[in-house]
Amino acid sequence: MVTYHDPNDPFAILLAPPLDETPEQRKAREAEEDAARKVSLRIDEELKAEKAAVKKKKNGVKVLVLGQSESGKSTTIKNFQLAYAYQAWLDERASWRSVIYLNLIRSVNHILEILALEMSNQNSLSHRPTHTTAHSLVHSEESETDVSDDETFVAQPPFAFTGKHKLLKLSLAPLRGVQKDLEVQIGAGASEPEDLSTWYDYTDPAPFAEVERLVARPSNPRRPNEFFIRSNCGWKETLNKLRPRPSPDHPQHPKKGKQHNIVEILVGCSVNIKSLWTDEVVQAVLKRRNMRLEESSGFFLDDVSRIAARNYEPSDDDVLRARLRTVGVQEYKFKIEKGSEIGRDWYMFDVGGVRTSRAAWFPFFEDCNAIIFMAPISCFDETLEEDHRVNRVQDSILLWKAICSSKLLSKVQFILFLNKCDLLAAKLKRGTSKFQNHFPDFVSEQIDVKTVAAYFQHEFKRILKNSPSSPARPLFAHMTSVTNTKTTAATLNSVRDTIVHNTLLSAHFI
Numbered sequence: 160m161v162t163y164h165d166p167n168d169p170f171a172i173l174l175a176p177p178l179d180e181t182p183e184q185r186k187a188r189e190a191e192e193d194a195a196r197k198v199s200l201r202i203d204e205e206l207k208a209e210k211a212a213v214k215k216k217k218n219g220v221k222v223l224v225l226g227q228s229e230s231g232k233s234t235t236i237k238n239f240q241l242a243y244a245y246q247a248w249l250d251e252r253a254s255w256r257s258v259i260y261l262n263l264i265r266s267v268n269h270i271l272e273i274l275a276l277e278m279s280n281q282n283s284l285s286h287r288p289t290h291t292t293a294h295s296l297v298h299s300e301e302s303e304t305d306v307s308d309d310e311t312f313v314a315q316p317p318f319a320f321t322g323k324h325k326l327l328k329l330s331l332a333p334l335r336g337v338q339k340d341l342e343v344q345i346g347a348g349a350s351e352p353e354d355l356s357t358w359y360d361y362t363d364p365a366p367f368a369e370v371e372r373l374v375a376r377p378s379n380p381r382r383p384n385e386f387f388i389r390s391n392c393g394w395k396e397t398l399n400k401l402r403p404r405p406s407p408d409h410p411q412h413p414k415k416g417k418q419h420n421i422v423e424i425l426v427g428c429s430v431n432i433k434s435l436w437t438d439e440v441v442q443a444v445l446k447r448r449n450m451r452l453e454e455s456s457g458f459f460l461d462d463v464s465r466i467a468a469r470n471y472e473p474s475d476d477d478v479l480r481a482r483l484r485t486v487g488v489q490e491y492k493f494k495i496e497k498g499s500e501i502g503r504d505w506y507m508f509d510v511g512g513v514r515t516s517r518a519a520w521f522p523f524f525e526d527c528n529a530i531i532f533m534a535p536i537s538c539f540d541e542t543l544e545e546d547h548r549v550n551r552v553q554d555s556i557l558l559w560k561a562i563c564s565s566k567l568l569s570k571v572q573f574i575l576f577l578n579k580c581d582l583l584a585a586k587l588k589r590g591t592s593k594f595q596n597h598f599p600d601f602v603s604e605q606i607d608v609k610t611v612a613a614y615f616q617h618e619f620k621r622i623l624k625n626s627p628s629s630p631a632r633p634l635f636a637h638m639t640s641v642t643n644t645k646t647t648a649a650t651l652n653s654v655r656d657t658i659v660h661n662t663l664l665s666a667h668f669i
């Protein structure tokens with residue numbers, strides 16, 4: 160084949176084949192050019208698809224779910240998935256099995272550690288004067304009724320440990336290795352954050368506010384995108400990793416291997432786990448330490464016989480209660496299936512809530528239609544995992560202040576979830592922790608979930624109203640317990656209607 164080119168065009172001259180090209184060289188060159196053309200066509204197609212997706216997203220509703228760690232953000236999104244994308248939920252459900260195993264095994268190992276500590280304390284102290292022994296046994300981490308002063312402490316009887324407890328400790332020892340294996344398998348979200356207060360004098364409650372200030376400076380050449388790395392460590396990736404893979408020989412059954420061993424060890428330990436959890440002495444140890452595992456994240460000890468079984472399949476409720484820490488930012492897409500908005504896409508963003516993750520929220524403020532802010536109000540007497548000096552509700556309030564002050568969010572619809580009302584009710588009923596000790600300006604004679612929620616709602620509204628960058632806008636507040644799917648479904652319907660109404664309103668459609 161003879162190729163002609165314009166002798167005055169320098170590019171054509173550069174790209175022209177050599178005059179002495181052999182037939183083989185020509186064949187190879189043409190094949191190369193053909194492959195390059197195909198790559199170029201594919202890139203064009205991808206760019207087109209990306210453009211179409213961006214355009215589509217512009218018509219969708221974008222909702223950010225914000226709040227401190229363990230406030231219930233991921234659980235709220237799981238509720239949205241249950242209500243509006245059940246097929247996607249079903250596809251993911253089996254992948255939660257390893258997370259549920261880890262939640263369960265971690266509780267067992269926690270009890271075993273405490274048991275070992277108490278047994279060794281009791282052993283070593285049984286040779287000392289009685290009052291010292293009792294002193295160590297009244298140690299409790301949170302109770303405000305604790306007496307830890309030598310002069311005033313009340314002697315406590317020793318625990319009646321027997322050979323059964325030693326045997327339980329021995330027989331359940333393999334679970335330590337299983338916990339490690341599961342943590343490696345699951346990755347970053349498997350662990351809770353460490354307390355940073357011993358390393359840093361000050362951990363910033365809202366580092367995104369500083370990012371916003373930097374970006375807003377006219378002379379600052381930095382773009383918002385420089386401030387975050389889009390993470391690929393959210394549930395989707397984690398769960399995808401954990402998806403049961405069929406073995407080539409038996410497509411119906413998952414591959415044998417490490418996972419198989421984990422299940423076998425767990426099944427073998429099932430009876431002893433139950434025996435440990437229901438043991439009266441163990442319960443007395445936990446009670447004296449004021450530990451309420453049944454109220455902590457990822458509690459599955461009451462379901463051990465069902466979960467530690469070979470044919471265990473996670474239920475909707477198990478998945479909802481499973482605890483997997485969010486690392487980075489994760490996008491979820493839902494299609495509205497009912498009502499006048501049928502077919503509209505919703506994009507929900509789940510974020511990691513620990514203080515060190517909050518700078519990464521900022522790039523998602525742009526174009527956002529609504530924010531669901533999660534404030535867990537049962538935590539009025541608790542401190543942050545990542546900074547034990549900070550009260551959890553005070554942290555929520557500081558975070559809320561920063562969000563209300565953000566200029567980028569000044570037109571965004573805010574929805575407040577005063578969450579974990581079920582745990583608040585249980586805590587107030589117990590009465591071990593006095594609410595006024597933590598919030599002295601609470602004046603109501605009556606202390607119950609309603610009055611406490613009303614007090615916080617008033618505080619959050621006041622902050623929004625007084626915030627400098629905020630034009631007058633309503634705050635829609637809900638008292639929630641997002642592990643209760645029934646009540647949450649009703650709340651989400653109302654949230655959906657509010658967001659849709661306000662999005663249309665701000666687009667001047669109504």
Ligand SMILES: Nc1nc2c(ncn2[C@@H]2O[C@H](COP(=O)(O)OP(=O)(O)OP(=O)(O)O)[C@@H](O)[C@H]2O)c(=O)[nH]1
Binds near residue numbers: 458579582641
């Ligand atoms: N009892 C009760 N538990 C809740 C409630 N909301 C969340 N939880 C539990 O609290 C734990 C933490 O909830 P998540 O939804 O993972 O919290 P998060 O805000 O996503 O936390 P990060 O990913 O660390 O930022 C989970 O085990 C939930 O099951 C609630 O209203 N009541």
Ligand SMILES: [Mg+2]
Binds near residue numbers: 234484509510511
């Ligand atoms: Mg989360």
